[in-house]
Amino acid sequence: MLKSPICELIGIQYPIFQGGMAWASDYNLASAVSNAGGLGIIGAGQMPPDLLVKQIRLAKENTDKPFGVNLILYLSYINELVDAVISEGVSVVTTGAGNAGPFIKKFHDAGIKVIPVIPAVALAKRMEKAGADALIAEGMESGGHIGESTTMTLVPQVAENVGIPVIAAGGIADFRGFAAALCLGASGIQMGTRFIATKECNVHQNWKNMIIKASDRDTVITGRPTGHPVRVLKNKLSKQFLELEEKCADIKEYEELGIGKLKAAAIDGDSEYGSMMSGQIAGIIKEEKSVKDVIEEIMQQTEDFINNFLKFVL
Numbered sequence: 274m275l276k277s278p279i280c281e282l283i284g285i286q287y288p289i290f291q292g293g294m295a296w297a298s299d300y301n302l303a304s305a306v307s308n309a310g311g312l313g314i315i316g317a318g319q320m321p322p323d324l325l326v327k328q329i330r331l332a333k334e335n336t337d338k339p340f341g342v343n344l345i346l347y348l349s350y351i352n353e354l355v356d357a358v359i360s361e362g363v364s365v366v367t368t369g370a371g372n373a374g375p376f377i378k379k380f381h382d383a384g385i386k387v388i389p390v391i392p393a394v395a396l397a398k399r400m401e402k403a404g405a406d407a408l409i410a411e412g413m414e415s416g417g418h419i420g421e422s423t424t425m426t427l428v429p430q431v432a433e434n435v436g437i438p439v440i441a442a443g444g445i446a447d448f449r450g451f452a453a454a455l456c457l458g459a460s461g462i463q464m465g466t467r468f469i470a471t472k473e474c475n476v477h478q479n480w481k482n483m484i485i486k487a488s489d490r491d492t493v494i495t496g497r498p499t500g501h502p503v504r505v506l507k508n509k510l511s512k513q514f515l516e517l518e519e520k521c522a523d524i525k526e527y528e529e530l531g532i533g534k535l536k537a538a539a540i541d542g543d544s545e546y547g548s549m550m551s552g553q554i555a556g557i558i559k560e561e562k563s564v565k566d567v568i569e570e571i572m573q574q575t576e577d578f579i580n581n582f583l584k585f586v587l
């Protein structure tokens with residue numbers, strides 16, 4: 274049985290996180306992942322606090338296992354979201370797009386573990402110093418907002434520089450990625466794109482189908498000049514974003530073009546003009562599966578792979 278320090282820290286069976294995904298990971302997906310032995314995470318995105326409270330309560334109705342909430346820290350009303358999470362009580366908070374430092378003590382006082390998503394070693398060290406319980410090192414292969422480093426280069430450098438558990442994210446969707454992450458020094462993995470193409474994910478079927486049909490070069494990075502690059506599946510919208518880059522457009526134009534596009538992907542299934550965020554690993558995902566099948570298959574195959582691999586060591 275493959276166990277790791279992260280399982281003990283959070284009280285989960287398998288060291289597999291489902292990444293918090295705005296508009297894509299609601300209570301239904303999160304509770305299914307937690308019920309299957311991983312850590313399900315509700316992506317709060319830009320939800321108003323009362324909606325987040327509802328989502329947490331629904332997750333609690335659907336699982337008695339630990340689950341988490343992902344918070345985007347740059348929001349103007351972040352303190353209200355933090356208070357909502359604390360008053361409802363969840364096991365874990367993962368944080369993106371900002372400095373989790375000022376919130377860590379408050380979460381700890383409420384018995385909530387804090388696991389920031391980090392794209393670089395410097396922030397990893399800062400977050401460890403500030404009291405983070407573990408870190409998610411996310412490489413630029415990921416779907417959604419990304420940093421500069423690849424998972425392959427980021428994870429070992431973070432693991433070497435901190436003493437807390439590191440979860441590898443970005444470009445992992447099967448046992449090969451899981452085993453590689455362990456080799457790089459990770460204590461577990463976080464997957465986003467793989468979990469979008471599951472039965473329990475409530476995004477529009479068109480988005481799931483685009484992931485299933487994608488090949489290795491079907492994603493592209495848009496929005497670089499804004500300082501907030503995003504990896505998405507190529508479509509008419511991504512082309513429009515790239516055209517803005519070509520004409521050195523004002524940042525305002527990017528913001529205007531982006532309004533409502535994630536909702537258009539998740540709810541309307543607008544495969545031409547929706548922001549179909551997805552990681553580069555989409556090309557390996559060939560069918561929609563249940564969350565339980567995804568998790569059990571990856572656990573079993575990783576264990577088999579490691580056992581067979583060890584036979585080469587004489």
Ligand SMILES: Cc1cc2nc3c(=O)[nH]c(=O)nc-3n(C[C@H](O)[C@H](O)[C@H](O)COP(=O)(O)O)c2cc1C
Nearest residue numbers: 292293294295369415416417443444465466550552
């Ligand atoms: C549609 C989508 C939305 C995402 N939204 C968020 C988010 O709101 N907050 C966050 O920290 N990460 C977000 N991510 C990143 C995921 O949590 C996860 O780290 C990433 O998807 C892992 O890489 P993979 O897609 O290659 O599996 C998002 C990813 C996707 C695909």
